[in-house]
Amino acid sequence: MTARRPMTQRMIAERVGVSITTVSRVLNDRETEPGRWASSETVAAIMAAAREGGYRRNPHAASLRTSRSDLVGVLVPRLQDFVLATIYEGIDEAAAERGISTFVTNSLDRPELQRTRTQSMLDRRVDGLIFGDAHLDDPFLDEIAAQDVPFVLTSRRAGDHVAVTCDDLAGGRLVAEHLLSLGRRDVAILAGLPFASTGRERTQGLVDAFRAAGVEVPERRIVRNGFDATAGREAAERIFAEPPYPDAVFATNDFAAIGAMGVLRDKGLRIPDDVALVGYNDTPLAESITISLTTIRSPMHTMGRRALETLLDMLAGRTVASERLTPELVVRGSTVGR
Amino acid sequence: MTARRPMTQRMIAERVGVSITTVSRVLNDRETEPGRWASSETVAAIMAAAREGGYRRNPHAASLRTSRSDLVGVLVPRLQDFVLATIYEGIDEAAAERGISTFVTNSLDRPELQRTRTQSMLDRRVDGLIFGDAHLDDPFLDEIAAQDVPFVLTSRRAGDHVAVTCDDLAGGRLVAEHLLSLGRRDVAILAGLPFASTGRERTQGLVDAFRAAGVEVPERRIVRNGFDATAGREAAERIFAEPPYPDAVFATNDFAAIGAMGVLRDKGLRIPDDVALVGYNDTPLAESITISLTTIRSPMHTMGRRALETLLDMLAGRTVASERLTPELVVRGSTVGR
């Protein structure tokens, strides 16, 4: 039933008998000041015509004129990763509420992809960017900051760039306190990717807290090897290659923890009796698996929402600051048997 | 270093001393016929100027003129779902290779969201849509087909709409043959959501194959309850509420299988000795968990790629047909102990 060629402001203007200027004004200030620019009858007539004709503003035309696209680009390491998918859901939800759209894409944590994908987003004239794949050791972000491209980081921090993250140091500390309270003193850490602030700070948080309690975590107990199940399994295999075994394992990601679980099982080690296991992020799986997983709950969805809101504040010229959301310990069967 | 206002074709034209027409033609037919419209010196000069100035065509202006956006919209039930995230990765990868961009968003399988989200994509003037959230019982797709909006389905089929899916009937059949070969005759099915063709056809495939072998699967052995771990756990609890227990469980999704695993464990049932367990999709987790999961491998990534390619064919006016990719059985510890 919709006309093949969509209705334009010009068509509304002709229908109502006013100029296209007036139509534009009324339609745009609809929410704020409906009668600021036209008499109430004119406003009503325009709205009626728009509704009947099924008018939809052409965003390309508007963007061309205003050079604002209401588009934001999002880069994540990988959408398959539950954590990043959830963060993105938060971003997209908050964006949709405000009538703005988002592009997501994977960088696979590969620097050249980060660059090319970012470039395509800029080519699409996004108003700003959200990076979920910041690397601690790459000057990339500094470069694009130098080009005055507005962006915020999420999930991972880097440098002094504005970032909405979870307080990973605190998360590591929570794990440490829990394990220490259980009398575990020899902990191994599946530290994740070395260039990700998440893995690094979660590790640091635990190590610091252990040290404060008088326990040193030796370097050979820390394996840096990725966040997914396969990486977790490999890391655990390395740690449990030969005795003495640790009495606790802290995986900086639930999936890595699940990977490690298989190794413990193969070694005939009981969880939590022989080895306590702690994950991170409180994935739904953590609760559902055979031995439910003690983990840290991080507000991933909220993190995404806040990241988007922060970017929008930035775009509106308001001054913004980094934000660290608070993690929470969730104790389950993998550290305290039932 | 980039100028605050990006370089335009006009600027190139002035630099080189030709008309903006020529610039446009040269830049667009760059790949196909570089010298179709201008002499080789002119072409070289234009390319040089464009490169030096860091020219990037303004897609809004181009879309406004051509009323083609090189944008496609993708609707999925939920990006958190590993399966859909993977399919989307395939879509986005194939799209990126062709210089086209995609919008994804969640519909959460809620009809009103399907409608509003689709509308926002159309408002953004996407050239076409890919639905990963088709419902068998909703006229929605027929409605938008009636509006001549180009789209293809993926993951799930519905009606006669063009769809790129996996052959779920065949998948169910593979599971049936495997279980029958192991002598299992009393199978329970975690059938997933009732309005999703995936769950429905996987179930149907198994039931048909069992019937062909002379075994009837009673209705009470089929629980329709969602695809995630929680849903799988609930369904399994229902099935194992009281004896007699089945000697096999077919979960139409790996995550549901993992949820079911916990229930079996709680009941003190051994896998696979007492109950054989089969999942679907061959999620990386299937291999990593304590008891590795027998499952059906479905080419999710390829499915996404093909869906995008099919949509592009459709947009190019070529005739397209539905496609069913071939699933594959992966036997692991949850059906044959080591």
Next chain:
DNA sequence: TGGCGCCGCACAAACGATTACGTCAATCGT
């Protein structure tokens, strides 16, 4: 040598919306 068909370009009109300026009443304050 007249005519035809390139080649290599340029002109100018869109595409749909936004917005800096006008304009022309009617109203108001003093």
Next chain:
DNA sequence: ACGATTGACGTAATCGTTTGTGCGGCGCCA
């Protein structure tokens, strides 16, 4: 009673590309 303000619009330029049409000049064939 008269300049100033306000209300309600309209004019026209502009954003950056694409594309149908036009136009000299040159080579070529009959």
